[in-house]
Amino acid sequence: xxxxxxxxxxxxLWSRRNGPFGAFSFAWFCSYNGDAIESSKAKIFxxxxxxxxxxxxxxxxxxxxxxxxxxxxxxxxxxxxxxKTFPRALCLGGSLEAIRRLLRGRGSIEKLTMMDASSxxxxxxxxxxAASRHDNIETTFVVGDEEFLPIKESSxxxxxxxxxxxxxxxxxxxMIQCKLALKPDGLFLAAILGGDTLKELRxxxxxxxxxxxxGISPRISPLxxxxxxxxxxxxxxxxxxxxxxxxxxxxxxxxxELIEHLRAMGETNALLQRDAILKRDTAFATAAxxxxxxxxxxxxxxxxxxxxYMTGWREHPSxxxxxxxxxxxxxxxxxxxxxxxxx
Amino acid sequence: xxxxxxxxxxxxxxxxxxxxxxxxxxxxKQPLRFCVETNSLIxxxxxxxxxxxxxxxxxxxxxxxxxxxxxxPKPKDTANxxxxxxxxxxxxx
Numbered sequence: 207x208x209x210x211x212x213x214x215x216x217x218x219l220w221s222r223r224n225g226p227f228g229a230f231s232f233a234w235f236c237s238y239n240g241d242a243i244e245s246s247k248a249k250i251f252x253x254x255x256x257x258x259x260x261x262x263x264x265x266x267x268x269x270x271x272x273x274x275x276x277x278x279x280x281x282x283x284x285x286x287x288x289x290k291t292f293p294r295a296l297c298l299g300g301s302l303e304a305i306r307r308l309l310r311g312r313g314s315i316e317k318l319t320m321m322d323a324s325s326x327x328x329x330x331x332x333x334x335x336a337a338s339r340h341d342n343i344e345t346t347f348v349v350g351d352e353e354f355l356p357i358k359e360s361s362x363x364x365x366x367x368x369x370x371x372x373x374x375x376x377x378x379x380x381m382i383q384c385k386l387a388l389k390p391d392g393l394f395l396a397a398i399l400g401g402d403t404l405k406e407l408r409x410x411x412x413x414x415x416x417x418x419x420x421g422i423s424p425r426i427s428p429l430x431x432x433x434x435x436x437x438x439x440x441x442x443x444x445x446x447x448x449x450x451x452x453x454x455x456x457x458x459x460x461x462x463e464l465i466e467h468l469r470a471m472g473e474t475n476a477l478l479q480r481d482a483i484l485k486r487d488t489a490f491a492t493a494a495x496x497x498x499x500x501x502x503x504x505x506x507x508x509x510x511x512x513x514x515y516m517t518g519w520r521e522h523p524s525x526x527x528x529x530x531x532x533x534x535x536x537x538x539x540x541x542x543x544x545x546x547x548x549x
Numbered sequence: 550x551x552x553x554x555x556x557x558x559x560x561x562x563x564x565x566x567x568x569x570x571x572x573x574x575x576x577x578k579q580p581l582r583f584c585v586e587t588n589s590l591i592x593x594x595x596x597x598x599x600x601x602x603x604x605x606x607x608x609x610x611x612x613x614x615x616x617x618x619x620x621x622p623k624p625k626d627t628a629n630x631x632x633x634x635x636x637x638x639x640x641x642x
Binding site: 254257294317319323325328329332344346347348349350351354355356357358359361362 | 564565567568570571572573574575576578602603604605606607608609610611612
């Protein structure tokens with residue numbers, strides 16, 4: 207990295223685009239540090255390409271993808287932990303269809319708005335909705351961009367985003383817009399892919415490219431780390447933030463099946479600085495390296511998916527708050543005396 | 550132009566009450582106006598129209614078209630090109 211800052215006039219921008227690893231992705235979130243105008247224009251992902259990939263994914267999608275379903279199920283499970291009901295909900299990009307299918311009356315949603323940047327994806331959901339009228343949720347559809355949320359302020363009780371926000375260039379900005387769309391005491395639920403996702407593929411790609419091409423290009427996006435997720439929530443102004451992480455390992459026959467699966471989820475490379483050409487022998491070398499480095503005894507290859515779940519609420523006076531400093535009436539020493547010195 | 554479409558708004562509402570209540574312009578966050586003639590949502594604050602296809606409004610900024618002075622949308626894709634130059638700026642800086 208140090209070399210790159212000599213080479214590149216704008217080292218900050220460079221590191222943001224190229225940083226496939228955790229340390230760099232930290233810089234990616236700081237969209238307001240230093241020169242605000244310049245950094246707000248910094249783009250990591252090709253959103254237009256992502257839309258196209260998601261258009262294709264709408265056709266390629268597997269009917270019941272177990273990974274996506276597990277994540278959606280886990281996310282929706284959180285609604286059952288809340289006593290509050292959510293009459294009006296907004297469901298953002300990513301696994302829209304899975305969320306709609308698995309909702310099953312959770313959160314007692316009455317009016318659901320589904321939004322995705324890909325029109326094909328939205329059409330697919332609309333058709334699926336017409337085919338199966340399983341519950342009486344009034345569902346509406348919008349094609350929109352998470353970075354430019356077309357939702358009125360304070361109009362939603364719940365915003366759900368399942369595996370979509372990790373493709374936004376300005377994640378804090380997108381989250382702030384989500385917060386604004388929420389009513390006071392509204393809930394924001396999101397699942398994004400974390401930095402450990404596809405670590406095996408990252409290593410295999412790097413090794414193969416070094417070997418065949420003598421250099422590397424970013425093949426896998428910079429992703430948020432767990433510690434960033436908490437910062438993101440607080441920075442976006444959510445109260446009672448909660449972050450937790452789950453790791454899923456999916457077994458594939460070979461690295462090619464993994465890529466097929468990623469394509470079907472619309473999760474393929476959309477970095478602006480990507481190398482558009484993937485040479486055939488590099489691809490084969492990647493698969494071979496993947497297999498030799500990570501292959502299991504039964505011939506399958508594992509792939510890690512790290513999912514970060516984020517929960518946050520829009521501020522409301524009824525929410526619990528920490529008491530002000532110095533307002534305690536009992537000293538900790540008394541508490542210790544009361545409960546003894548067991549620990 | 551604005552008056553006619555406003556009066557028609559009450560009669561023909563293809564999006565339903567729910568959507569018209571919550572949707573705003575993605576860029577200015579100002580209310581949108583439905584135009585029957587072009588079947589699009591118009592943001593008066595920035596003078597951009599967003600198409601409605603299959604009853605689904607498309608509110609992605611790059612899908613929008615900048616309106617001419619008279620208020621009729623031209624097929625020329627000005628919104629797209631402006632965002633493209635913005636992108637180039639980002640790349641050059």
